[in-house]
Amino acid sequence: xxxxxxxxxxxxxxxxxxxxxxxxxxxxxxxxxxxxxxxxxxxxxxxxxxxxxxxxxxxxxxxxxxxxxxxxxxxxxxxxxxxxxxxxxxxxxxxxxxxxxxxxxxxxxxxxxxxxxxxxxxxx
Amino acid sequence: xxxxxxxxxxxxxxxxxxxxxxxxxxxxxxxxxxxxxxxxxxxxxxxxxxxxxxxxxxxxxxxxxxxxxxxxxxxxxxxxxxxxxxxxx
Numbered sequence: 001x002x003x004x005x006x007x008x009x010x011x012x013x014x015x016x017x018x019x020x021x022x023x024x025x026x027x028x029x030x031x032x033x034x035x036x037x038x039x040x041x042x043x044x045x046x047x048x049x050x051x052x053x054x055x056x057x058x059x060x061x062x063x064x065x066x067x068x069x070x071x072x073x074x075x076x077x078x079x080x081x082x083x084x085x086x087x088x089x090x091x092x093x094x095x096x097x098x099x100x101x102x103x104x105x106x107x108x109x110x111x112x113x114x115x116x117x118x119x120x121x122x123x124x
Numbered sequence: 125x126x127x128x129x130x131x132x133x134x135x136x137x138x139x140x141x142x143x144x145x146x147x148x149x150x151x152x153x154x155x156x157x158x159x160x161x162x163x164x165x166x167x168x169x170x171x172x173x174x175x176x177x178x179x180x181x182x183x184x185x186x187x188x189x190x191x192x193x194x195x196x197x198x199x200x201x202x203x204x205x206x207x208x209x210x211x212x213x
Contacts (some may be wrong), residue, residue, distance in 0.1 A: 013130060017132055017136030018136060020136055020137050020140050021139055024141075024144050028143050033156060040163035048173075055173050055177050069188075073192055077166065081166075088158060091155055094206070095153075095155070113207075
């Protein structure tokens with residue numbers, strides 16, 4: 001049974017290491033900034049999540065005590081990764097994209113990122 | 125067997141750190157630098173957790189949690205600065 005636990009932990013570790021490496025390699029290798037946003041926010045988050053799961057399994061199955069810190073870190077990382085990606089994408093739109101290139105948002109107002117301060121004052 | 129896997133994962137994340145450092149030094153725009161810094165923080169968290177597994181210490185997890193919080197706050201602050209020109213309006 002010990003052998004089976006070890007194989008499980010090893011699978012988690014190796015898969016997460018490969019995912020982390022692929023995430024950073026995509027950050028260097030991909031061509032345009034918005035596709036470069038995909039690699040670190042998804043692959044690297046999955047990789048670090050795998051490491052944390054492996055650490056939790058290691059403390060439960062091998063050392064024999066329950067550890068909840070990893071769950072906290074996993075939850076925090078999985079919650080914050082989409083928020084940071086959203087902020088970086090917003091900043092990219094604000095700096096590099098003109099309003100003519102974007103599709104019609106379909107509401108009463110335009111894209112919130114590209115609104116001028118005066119327009120916001122008029123709306124509110 | 126677990127030791128070999130931990131060392132392999134250490135190597136993977138160290139190579140990932142070197143790639144993100146290269147990206148921070150040689151990026152085309154500010155957004156790429158912020159993204160590379162965020163990725164670097166996530167890799168650091170993975171390395172800290174691997175260190176805790178390798179040397180059987182529990183104390184190291186609090187530092188991983190604190191570093192993840194700092195990384196999130198700093199990335200959001202950089203993004204706000206790119207978007208607005210100041211951080212707290």
